[in-house]
Amino acid sequence: xxxxxxxxxxxxxxxxxxxxxxxxxxxxxxxxxxxxxxxxxxxxxxxxxxxxxxxxxxxxxxxxxxxxxxxxxxxxxxxxxxxxxxxxxxxxxxxxxxxxxxxxxxxxxxxxxxxxxxxxxxxxxxxxxxxxxxxxxxxxxxxxxxxxxxxxxxxxxxxxxxxxxxxxxxxxxxxxxxxxxxxxxxxxxxxxxxxxxxxxxxxxxxxxxxxxxxxxxxxxxxxxxxxxxxxxxxxxxxxxxxxxxxxxxxxxxxxxxxxxxxxxxxxxxxxxxxxxxxxxxxxxxxxxxxxxxxxxxxxxxxxxxxxxxxxxxxxxxxxxxxxxxxxxxxxxxxxxxxxxxxxxxxxxx
Amino acid sequence: xxxxxxxxxxxxxxxxxxxxxxxxxxxxxxxxxxxxxxxxxxxxxxxxxxxxxxxxxxxxxxxxxxxxxxxxxxxxxxxxxxxxxxxxxxxxxxxxxxxxxxxxxxxxxxxxxxxxxxxxxxxxxxxxxxxxxxxxxxxxxxxxxxxxxxxxxxxxxxxxxxxxxxxxxxxxxxxxxxxxxxxxxxxxxxxxxxxxxxxx
Numbered sequence: 001x002x003x004x005x006x007x008x009x010x011x012x013x014x015x016x017x018x019x020x021x022x023x024x025x026x027x028x029x030x031x032x033x034x035x036x037x038x039x040x041x042x043x044x045x046x047x048x049x050x051x052x053x054x055x056x057x058x059x060x061x062x063x064x065x066x067x068x069x070x071x072x073x074x075x076x077x078x079x080x081x082x083x084x085x086x087x088x089x090x091x092x093x094x095x096x097x098x099x100x101x102x103x104x105x106x107x108x109x110x111x112x113x114x115x116x117x118x119x120x121x122x123x124x125x126x127x128x129x130x131x132x133x134x135x136x137x138x139x140x141x142x143x144x145x146x147x148x149x150x151x152x153x154x155x156x157x158x159x160x161x162x163x164x165x166x167x168x169x170x171x172x173x174x175x176x177x178x179x180x181x182x183x184x185x186x187x188x189x190x191x192x193x194x195x196x197x198x199x200x201x202x203x204x205x206x207x208x209x210x211x212x213x214x215x216x217x218x219x220x221x222x223x224x225x226x227x228x229x230x231x232x233x234x235x236x237x238x239x240x241x242x243x244x245x246x247x248x249x250x251x252x253x254x255x256x257x258x259x260x261x262x263x264x265x266x267x268x269x270x271x272x273x274x275x276x277x278x279x280x281x282x283x284x285x286x287x288x289x290x291x292x293x294x295x296x297x298x299x300x301x302x303x304x305x306x307x308x309x310x311x312x313x314x315x316x317x318x319x320x321x322x323x324x325x326x327x328x329x330x331x332x333x334x335x336x337x338x339x340x341x342x343x344x345x346x347x348x349x
Numbered sequence: 350x351x352x353x354x355x356x357x358x359x360x361x362x363x364x365x366x367x368x369x370x371x372x373x374x375x376x377x378x379x380x381x382x383x384x385x386x387x388x389x390x391x392x393x394x395x396x397x398x399x400x401x402x403x404x405x406x407x408x409x410x411x412x413x414x415x416x417x418x419x420x421x422x423x424x425x426x427x428x429x430x431x432x433x434x435x436x437x438x439x440x441x442x443x444x445x446x447x448x449x450x451x452x453x454x455x456x457x458x459x460x461x462x463x464x465x466x467x468x469x470x471x472x473x474x475x476x477x478x479x480x481x482x483x484x485x486x487x488x489x490x491x492x493x494x495x496x497x498x499x500x501x502x503x504x505x506x507x508x509x510x511x512x513x514x515x516x517x518x519x520x521x522x523x524x525x526x527x528x529x530x531x532x533x534x535x536x537x538x539x540x541x542x543x544x545x546x547x548x549x
Contacts (some may be wrong), residue, residue, distance in 0.1 A: 011361075011368070012362050012365055012366065014366070016363075016366055016367070016370070016535055017363050017366070017532070017533050017534075018533065018534050018535045019535070021533075042357040048476070051478060051488065052477050052478045052490070053477075053478060054477065054497075055476070055477040055493075056475055056476055056477070057472070057473060057474065057475045058472070059475075059476055061476055061492055061533060062471075062474040062475060062476060062492060062493075062494055065474075065492060065494050065530065065533050066471050066494055066495070068359075068360040068400075068533070069359050069360050069400045069401050069402065069494065069495075070402075070431070071357035071358065071359060071360065071361070071401075071435070071450060072357065072359060072401070072402075073358045073359075073360065073401070073402060074407050085467070088404065090408075091404060091405045091408035091409065093358065093401070093405050094402075108482060124447075124470075125447060125448070125466065126448065128445045128447075128448050128451060128465060128466065129402055129405075130402075130470075130495065147472065150468055150469075151470075151471075151474055152471035152472075152495070153471065174526035175472050176472050177471065178469065214543065218353050268546045274476065281439060290539065302408075305405065305408065305409065306409060306412055307408045309357050309405075310357075310385070310409070310413070311356050313385070316413075326524065
């Protein structure tokens with residue numbers, strides 16, 4: 001275990017946060033000039049002035065900055081205020097409010113939509129940690145509703161039934177930051193180009209099976225390593241195939257990681273699962289059905305929080321794993337038993 | 350000089366990045382290390398408590414048995430820079446703007462009271478230029494993300510920066526608390542102020 005742990009233990013990256021933020025503004029500069037001439041649809045961030053005597057909200061810096069402070073933490077899916085209290089008590093860095101847990105979305109079938117704004121509001125008024133909520137892929141109006149409501153982050157999520165089969169929301173238009181799911185480097189960078197402030201693996205939500213999240217995290221991190229060794233002309237070709245600018249790909253290679261915070265999600269059910277995802281390079285984890293579909297939610301939530309923060313210390317991960325009992329884990333679903341149309345991850349590429 | 354960054358949760362590596370740049374540009378011979386255990390705490394000459402979720406950091410710090418050691422060290426004069434959630438951890442009194450009084454264990458080392466999420470939720474997060482006379486005349490870009498503000502509980506707490514009527518940076522003995530995030534800019538003057546304090 002010694003060698004690989006050392007390899008990814010250090011999350012240090014040599015480009016400063018401000019330089020990364022500035023990159024997105026620079027990409028937008030040409031579009032800005034065209035827009036001033038009235039020739040361009042607004043599809044990029046607007047740069048605030050160099051001197052700010054009055055406060056400016058919703059800059060790229062504050063949108064990309066928000067997830068920085070989620071790193072090393074656990075965001076937990078909740079469906080009501082009681083569960084939100086448990087999450088906060090256990091040490092979650094945020095909660096994700098849903099109408100149904102992904103496991104139940106699978107069971108119930110039908111169309112899965114944004115959660116009830118009244119429930120989200122109740123949760124927002126009860127806990128001090130950030131509150132996120134999901135919208136359907138491409139559903140601008142659900143996103144506008146949540147922005148008005150004041151949630152801290154929106155998850156444009158494949159767990160809900162997509163509203164647009166081929167397009168995602170242009171997230172640069174919103175004041176609230178977005179997180180999007182991705183299965184590989186191309187998906188991740190496309191979502192970042194659309195304005196996502198944070199990426200998470202898709203995994204296969206509601207299964208309690210971490211294997212798909214592992215596959216996706218490996219593909220994202222492996223994709224970066226592979227392209228790093230490519231000649232420039234091959235990199236440009238790859239960027240074209242991915243449908244992103246070659247500059248964004250170059251930045252990603254330069255810093256050796258995604259230029260936004262990158263969490264793991266989809267099937268994480270135990271402290272060991274969470275620590276595994278951290279070891280593979282995740283900045284933190286989302287736990288969906290894994291906590292409130294188990295029969296020991298508070299203890300499990302505490303254990304997953306501890307294992308996520310202290311993942312590089314085997315003694316502490318062992319202690320965290322001892323806090324739960326395997327007989328109380330959610331039973332889970334074997335991915336191989338799912339039909340292709342039952343896979344949530346293939347929604348929205 | 351060894352500077353520690355409390356390494357449990359939050360914007361940890363952004364401080365590491367800033368300190369490394371500061372060391373090389375200002376020609377300090379220094380080292381940055383993450384602090385998660387008592388043995389690491391014993392090595393450092395100063396510590397940064399980074400931004401994150403103060404409840405989460407507090408819980409893990411407690412679980413790892415570091416809370417009382419860190420509290421003792423700071424009371425004995427270990428210089429500390431607390432940023433956002435880090436400042437919440439230093440405060441003697443904590444309330445939340447919306448939820449109000451909430452039981453939260455902190456290090457309780459600095460005579461400030463914090464109001465968490467004072468400016469509102471994430472959509473209200475903002476950046477603005479601040480004036481910090483203690484540093485110099487040039488404006489400092491303050492990045493406020495679900496930021497707290499401070500009230501002063503003791504006369505020997507010095508206000509470093511104000512935004513309108515509220516306090517957003519404060520100094521007491523060898524403790525600095527800031528409500529905004531200097532590590533999200535390229536401006537290391539607050540970190541430099543801290544290093545000078547460590548050097549003394």
